Amino acid sequence: EIVLTQSPATLSLSPGERATLSCRPSQSVGSYLAWYQQKPGQAPRLLIYDASNRATGIPARFSGSGSGTDFTLTISSLETEDAAVYYCQLSDPWTFGQGTKVEIK
Amino acid sequence: QITLKESGRTLVKPTQTLTLTCTFSGFSLTSSGVGVAWIRQPPGKALEWLAVIYWDDDKRYSPSLRTRLTITKDTSKNQVFLTMTDMDPVDTATYYCARNEDYDRRGLDVWGQGTRVTVSS
Numbered sequence: 001e002i003v004l005t006q007s008p009a010t011l012s013l014s015p016g017e018r019a020t021l022s023c024r025p026s027q028s029v030g031s032y033l034a035w036y037q038q039k040p041g042q043a044p045r046l047l048i049y050d051a052s053n054r055a056t057g058i059p060a061r062f063s064g065s066g067s068g069t070d071f072t073l074t075i076s077s078l079e080t081e082d083a084a085v086y087y088c089q090l091s092d093p094w095t096f097g098q099g100t101k102v103e104i105k
Numbered sequence: 106q107i108t109l110k111e112s113g114r115t116l117v118k119p120t121q122t123l124t125l126t127c128t129f130s131g132f133s134l135t136s137s138g139v140g141v142a143w144i145r146q147p148p149g150k151a152l153e154w155l156a157v158i159y160w161d162d163d164k165r166y167s168p169s170l171r172t173r174l175t176i177t178k179d180t181s182k183n184q185v186f187l188t189m190t191d192m193d194p195v196d197t198a199t200y201y202c203a204r205n206e207d208y209d210r211r212g213l214d215v216w217g218q219g220t221r222v223t224v225s226s
Binding site: 045 | 142217219
């Protein structure tokens with residue numbers, strides 16, 4: 001069973017700063033890794049699919065990269081609306097990471 | 106416009122069986138590559154993937170819950186069902202269904218609003 005480890009657990013940054021979120025599979029995987037944003041009381045929203053492709057309507061400040069055992073979600077310039085929990089997710093086999101909470105100072 | 110909506114009992118007793126329905130529109134589960142997944146989220150905790158069913162009736166389950174889950178579909182009604190047996194208070198969660206557009210690729214691009222299920226005697 002593959003485990004996705006996300007770090008850090010919480011990230012506290014100011015508007016305009018760069019956020020770097022990590023997702024590390026316990027073993028090397030293919031590129032079917034996705035990232036989601038979830039705000040309180042809402043369903044998750046797909047941000048990035050297949051490691052580096054932005055989903056429809058997602059702002060360009062969100063980008064994904066990585067392969068194997070090291071994947072990254074980058075928010076280039078934080079906005080207050082980006083405060084949320086971010087999850088990575090692997091397909092084949094399907095699993096989610098435990099999430100990273102992004103706080104805006 | 107693609108939508109999904111979860112429905113089912115919101116309160117179940119321990120040991121009972123839960124059946125949830127995901128009713129969707131705007132796409133077909135007969136289209137090659139399309140799948141519908143179930144995911145849950147206990148209060149204040151992370152997302153947990155449960156099961157997925159594909160257009161060709163391929164099914165996959167969470168290894169830790171495999172013995173308790175059954176996923177099925179009714180393509181004529183645009184519905185996917187999830188049955189979970191032997192419910193326990195730890196199964197209290199919001200249950201979501203979501204679409205997978207291309208057989209494991211492209212993530213879960215559209216989600217339902219979720220349905221809150223409480224397990225209590």
